Amino acid sequence: MADTVHDTDALVDALSNVDFDRPPALVANAHITGVSVARALAAHDVPVIALDRTDSGLAPPSEAVDYAGLVTYPLDDLDGFRADVERIAAALEHDPVAFACMDEWVRGFAETEPDGVRLPFSELAGVERVLDKANLYALCADLGVPYPETYEVGAVGVDEIVEALAFPFVVKPAHKRKFEEAFGTNVIEVDDREAFEEVVAEAREHDATVLAQEKVNAEVGRDTSLASYVPPESADRDPLAVVGNAAVRYPAFGSSCLVERVEEPAVREHALTVLEETGYHGISEAEFVYDTDREAYVLLDVNTRPWKWISMPVAAGANLPMAAYADAVDGAEYEATVRDGGPRDARWVYLPDYLQRCLTDEAFWDVLSDADWASILSGEFEASEDELTTGVYRPSDPAPAVKYLTGEFADREYYCSC
Structure with a gap:
């Protein structure tokens, strides 16, 4: 400590x-x-x-x-x-x-x-090829990977975009952070031309390049990501990858608060194809939603870093941070503990957000069982065979959860949700 x-x-x-x-x-x-x-x-x-x-x-x-x-x-x-x-x-x-x-x-x-x-992880050029969404979607087009209809504002005029996309549509940044600093979010939905032009003008003031993107008719509860570590070419090994489904979010279209391992071969294949084409190596999360109109998963984003539910692939037997460390350090070793050549089943829950969803959304029904809650409250989940894990809360390591609670009581805010 x-x-x-x-x-x-x-x-x-x-x-x-x-x-x-x-x-x-x-x-x-x-x-x-x-x-x-x-x-x-x-x-x-x-x-x-x-x-x-x-x-x-x-x-x-x-x-x-x-x-x-x-x-x-x-x-x-x-x-x-x-x-x-x-x-x-x-x-x-x-x-x-x-x-x-x-x-x-x-x-x-x-x-x-x-x-x-x-x-x-990759040098700056490799990271940029992934983080720049305009480039990412161009790669998707070349590789036949489904993605939402998207236009870069500036490269395409406002008149052309308004004619091509039906309202409402979304505005998002080519690079997240400047946009997030300006607007406090990474995605803004606009209902008319006036709202669109206001967002574009404010983004321009903050030197943030933005994209206009169709609002995908996404099936709720099927948001899916590939959690992966792609080794450098010199390692001559296959990527370590686990597919996770963001089964529950808080708010309903907010941050993941319950993620479970699933089998989605198309998600795995498409994400790894894009990563291979970029040449990126390192930890990443490739985010997909299921488009009911296309009847296919569409790629929204790739994060070239660990993310909030990184403990889920670890619980599934794929410790992505340790795999990255082992490749970076001579003499360090790591062997994934997978089952029959694949990851174990695993679930991750972030209790503060999950409990808020349970307590405030009358339409939502708790998907954890009594046995799950008993395991969480007793601390048995840390050694359980059903591979349930959590974000922050761990009875064997209580201080981070204590700091969270005391921060809530004191009404202190932290600048980062992850």
Whole structure:
């Protein structure tokens, strides 16, 4: 457990006096996803250093985190971020391995390539080929992978877009973070031309490139993603991949709060085909929805990083963070524990959002059984054979959940939902 979230100077001083027996992981940022990545790595005795721009994240008090500290936020000062990370790396005996849990941290590491830090994912050009949705959809068109009808605003005029797409349609960013900083969300639905032009104008003020996209007639409850780790070409191994269904969201069209492993060969094939074409290697999540009009899964997005329910593939026997670490560090080993050549069944639940859905949505019916709740409340789920796992809440590692609860009581807010 990291007893203190140090400022950068204090973190460098503390690490100068530590002798890790292997390269530690730098996990940034240090919130819901960060604590899950830390636990996945700590399960294999990898030391973890949690980094963030604030001390409000849930990861630092986890037993999986050895040290925690503040660094310059890459969107505020990219050179400052690189300098901070290089100072941290220089204080360590072994070159650390970076795990970036949000797009801005991915780009921060990829753009600056800090000296003394191992990056277990593609160089910036490879990341850009995936994160730029305009490029991603162009690849889908070339490869025959279904995707929603989409137009880049600017490359295509407003008049042409309004004529091509029926209202309502959605506006989303080519790159998430600038848009999210401006609007507080990654997707905006517009009902008429006036609303569309207002979003486009505000996005232009924030230098955010936006796309106009058809509103897919998606079947509720069938949102599906491929969670994968694609090794570098030099590793000469197959990707490690698990398909997850976001069976429950909160709100109904919000963030995933219950995800279960499923078999969807088309999702797996299409996602891996796109990733192979981009040349990207590393951890990623490829997001699909089931389009009832096309009667097919359509690709919406690919995140080149760990994400909120990263613990589900870990529970299924595919520890994606550890696989990435093993490829980045000479002598480190990891073997996925799969069943008959494939992943085990697994379910992941994020209790705060799931309970809110149960308590506030009269049309929603709890899909967890009494036995599931007993397993969760007793803590037996941590060693159960049905592979039920959670986000944040773990009786064996209670401090992150305690920090969440005390934060709710104090009405404090954290800037990142993941």
